[in-house]
Amino acid sequence: xxxxxxxxxxxxxxxxxxxxxxxxxxxxxxxxxxxxxxxxxxxxxxxxxxxxxxxxxxxxxxxxxxxxxxxxxxxxxxxxxxxxxxxxxxxxxxxxxxxxxxxxxxxxxxxxxxxxxxxxxxxxxxxxxxxxxxxxxxxxxxxxxxxxxxxxxxxxxxxxxxxxxxxxxxxxxxxxxxxxxxxxxxxxxxxxxxxxxxxxxxxxxxxxxxxxxxxxxxxxxxxxxxxxxxxxxxxxxxxxxxxxxxxxxxxxxxxxxxxxxxxxxxxxxxxxxxxxxxxxxxxxxxxxxxxxxxxxxxxxxxxxxxxxxxxxxxxxxxxxxxxxxxxxxxxxxxxxxxxxxxxxxxxxxxxxxxxxxxxxxxxxxxxxxxxxxxxxxxxxxxxxxxxxxxxxxxxxxxxxxxxxxxx
Amino acid sequence: xxxxxxxxxxxxxxxxxxxxxxxxxxxxxxxxxxxxxxxxxxxxxxxxxxxxxxxxxxxxxxxxxxxxxxxxxxxxxxxxxxxxxxxxxxxxxxxxxxxxxxxxxxxxxxxxxxxxxxxxxxxxxxxxxxxxxxxxxxxxxxxxxxxxxxxxxxxxxxxxxxxxxxxxxxxxxxxxxxxxxxxxxxxxxxxxxxxxxxxxxxxxxxxxxxxxxxxxxxxxxxxxxxxxxxxxxxxxxxxxxxxxxxxxxxxxxxxxxxxxxxxxxxxxxxxxxxxxxxxxxxxxxxxxxxxxxxxxxxxxxxxxxxxxxxxxxxxxxxxxxx
Numbered sequence: 001x002x003x004x005x006x007x008x009x010x011x012x013x014x015x016x017x018x019x020x021x022x023x024x025x026x027x028x029x030x031x032x033x034x035x036x037x038x039x040x041x042x043x044x045x046x047x048x049x050x051x052x053x054x055x056x057x058x059x060x061x062x063x064x065x066x067x068x069x070x071x072x073x074x075x076x077x078x079x080x081x082x083x084x085x086x087x088x089x090x091x092x093x094x095x096x097x098x099x100x101x102x103x104x105x106x107x108x109x110x111x112x113x114x115x116x117x118x119x120x121x122x123x124x125x126x127x128x129x130x131x132x133x134x135x136x137x138x139x140x141x142x143x144x145x146x147x148x149x150x151x152x153x154x155x156x157x158x159x160x161x162x163x164x165x166x167x168x169x170x171x172x173x174x175x176x177x178x179x180x181x182x183x184x185x186x187x188x189x190x191x192x193x194x195x196x197x198x199x200x201x202x203x204x205x206x207x208x209x210x211x212x213x214x215x216x217x218x219x220x221x222x223x224x225x226x227x228x229x230x231x232x233x234x235x236x237x238x239x240x241x242x243x244x245x246x247x248x249x250x251x252x253x254x255x256x257x258x259x260x261x262x263x264x265x266x267x268x269x270x271x272x273x274x275x276x277x278x279x280x281x282x283x284x285x286x287x288x289x290x291x292x293x294x295x296x297x298x299x300x301x302x303x304x305x306x307x308x309x310x311x312x313x314x315x316x317x318x319x320x321x322x323x324x325x326x327x328x329x330x331x332x333x334x335x336x337x338x339x340x341x342x343x344x345x346x347x348x349x350x351x352x353x354x355x356x357x358x359x360x361x362x363x364x365x366x367x368x369x370x371x372x373x374x375x376x377x378x379x380x381x382x383x384x385x386x387x388x389x390x391x392x393x394x395x396x397x398x399x400x401x402x403x404x405x406x407x
Numbered sequence: 408x409x410x411x412x413x414x415x416x417x418x419x420x421x422x423x424x425x426x427x428x429x430x431x432x433x434x435x436x437x438x439x440x441x442x443x444x445x446x447x448x449x450x451x452x453x454x455x456x457x458x459x460x461x462x463x464x465x466x467x468x469x470x471x472x473x474x475x476x477x478x479x480x481x482x483x484x485x486x487x488x489x490x491x492x493x494x495x496x497x498x499x500x501x502x503x504x505x506x507x508x509x510x511x512x513x514x515x516x517x518x519x520x521x522x523x524x525x526x527x528x529x530x531x532x533x534x535x536x537x538x539x540x541x542x543x544x545x546x547x548x549x550x551x552x553x554x555x556x557x558x559x560x561x562x563x564x565x566x567x568x569x570x571x572x573x574x575x576x577x578x579x580x581x582x583x584x585x586x587x588x589x590x591x592x593x594x595x596x597x598x599x600x601x602x603x604x605x606x607x608x609x610x611x612x613x614x615x616x617x618x619x620x621x622x623x624x625x626x627x628x629x630x631x632x633x634x635x636x637x638x639x640x641x642x643x644x645x646x647x648x649x650x651x652x653x654x655x656x657x658x659x660x661x662x663x664x665x666x667x668x669x670x671x672x673x674x675x676x677x678x679x680x681x682x683x684x685x686x687x688x689x690x691x692x693x694x695x696x697x698x699x700x701x702x703x704x705x706x707x708x709x710x711x712x713x714x715x716x717x718x719x720x721x722x723x724x725x726x727x728x729x
Contacts, residue, residue, distance in 0.1 A: 236667030
């Protein structure tokens with residue numbers, strides 16, 4: 001026994017002898033790719049932002065669609081006062097959202113407004129005759145109301161008044177909407193489109209690739225010629241032509257007609273179109289791996305045992321192409337986000353008011369000299385997201401590459 | 408060899424024909440119809456007039472008949488008339504085609520000039536700090552949205568440091584000498600070319616690096632060194648020569664990316680090229696221009712792919728076309 005082996009403790013020797021499951025080997029490899037791990041962190045952050053967009057909106061009191069023409073193109077970190085008509089609108093919304101009689105009684109008792117006014121007039125007058133800060137002062141320093149209902153309503157009203165002055169961390173856009181919350185919702189839209197497109201086109205690629213690779217012959221030649229042709233086209237040119245199509249004219253009378261007029265019509269349309277033109281890489285990859293897998297002994301063994309084609313593909317072939325497919329899908333997410341952004345930037349993709357990183361840039365382009373941040377921020381987010389997905393894809397590829405596995 | 412070329416050419420022609428029908432069909436599905444727009448522009452037009460115009464232009468016919476009419480028209484050398492530019496399509500097309508070729512060609516040359524040395528350098532210093540930064544740069548290149556890099560370039564080099572024009576193809580000509588006109592043209596090309604090449608540089612660097620690492624790990628490199636050949640000769644004749652084949656593949660595939668990028672670049676920089684023409688004519692319902700511009704751009708890319716297939720034979724004598 002050599003000195004090196006004896007130098008190992010029992011625990012270390014045990015670890016060397018232990019058979020590790022495949023996924024732990026792959027994970028161990030993946031963790032060594034520093035940029036890929038950084039990518040996972042960035043993506044986890046963006047996923048969190050996307051998932052909690054409604055929460056962020058509720059906590060900050062910002063609404064991605066609230067416009068204010070008096071506060072367009074505000075710089076970063078600016079305060080904005082809601083216009084008088086906007087204030088009235090919000091008070092009206094507050095009045096309509098529940099019973100406000102206890103609050104009105106309390107205000108009358110405080111003597112802040114005419115006691116003979118009806119409940120809604122009372123609040124309108126209160127808001128229009130006082131500055132927000134002053135009004136808040138009056139409401140807060142008065143005696144606390146006795147009933148729980150009045151206390152609750154007063155708190156709600158205070159929140160409405162607080163919102164009259166809002167803080168815009170990243171400024172406002174050409175319609176006076178808050179850029180920060182639009183970026184948050186844009187994250188949701190762009191990441192959703194990217195993930196769905198990559199997953200669905202990965203599935204399409206898996207089906208087409210396995211059929212072509214497994215059956216071979218004329219079917220293979222036909223499918224691969226089609227795939228290659230699509231791959232050689234200038235995809236953006238084709239996407240522009242396709243996305244200019246009016247879905248109503250195409251789908252009229254078919255079961256898919258519900259998409260037209262749907263709240264998220266442009267998002268659904270974008271996903272369908274991008275899926276239709278991004279499955280090719282996955283299909284080629286799957287076909288390539290299947291060509292080599294189907295010659296291996298375990299497939300022959302399964303066939304000798306009388307397994308049907310369907311079960312051979314599903315249980316013996318597909319599990320072996322999952323790994324390369326995973327790489328294609330990860331890289332596909334980045335590409336899908338880039339294409340969505342490009343089309344939305346051209347005004348053909350996701351339509352306002354739904355925010356996406358791409359269509360925010362579309363609007364920012366005209367005023368780029370005066371409000372450069374409007375153009376720079378969404379682009380930076382796209383860059384960070386896509387580069388992270390690309391690094392993750394790279395890391396996964398390295399991790400599953402059997403040549404690279406070090407023990 | 409001749410058989411291969413003919414077969415490949417026939418394939419390309421079939422693909423182009425199928426695509427033209429597909430595109431024609433899609434155009435009929437786009438919102439807005441030329442006659443509707445005429446009605447909007449001319450309120451005195453009656454429903455009967457509209458119907459008559461529809462019949463006159465054959466718009467009441469089924470798609471395949473209209474497509475066939477269009478094909479015979481094109482085959483007869485008539486590209487149609489542009490509704491928005493009010494000139495025959497052929498007049499607009501020549502100029503924008505030249506502009507796009509200039510833009511795409513310059514971008515391709517620039518990106519190869521930058522990417523190949525960078526890729527080779529990174530490959531030779533694999534795992535070093537140089538390799539790390541070149542890799543980061545390449546990843547940024549493939550991940551950056553092309554329109555964004557264009558906007559950033561405009562901001563930096565046209566707004567903050569105004570040394571280049573922010574857009575356009577040429578300045579308005581006030582008696583420029585030919586020399587001045589040439590300089591002016593070049594100045595307008597700088598930013599679009601930079602922004603367009605940024606995309607392909609990333610891809611080229613990654614592939615050059617991978618191909619070069621692959622080529623340099625072969626046994627014949629060691630043999631060549633052992634025989635006492637100079638390092639430069641080993642690098643260029645034995646290493647790079649063999650890395651060239653995968654590189655050609657990726658340059659071929661990049662024609663389509665280059666053209667896709669050209670649409671965005673031309674739109675942002677208001678550069679008068681085919682890509683922008685496709686986009687604008689589709690937006691303005693100018694179907695004659697859109698069809699021809701689309702077909703030209705697609706055919707151009709497909710023919711370039713075809714040409715590159717032939718190039719393989721030159722780069723790699725082992726490849727035979729049978």
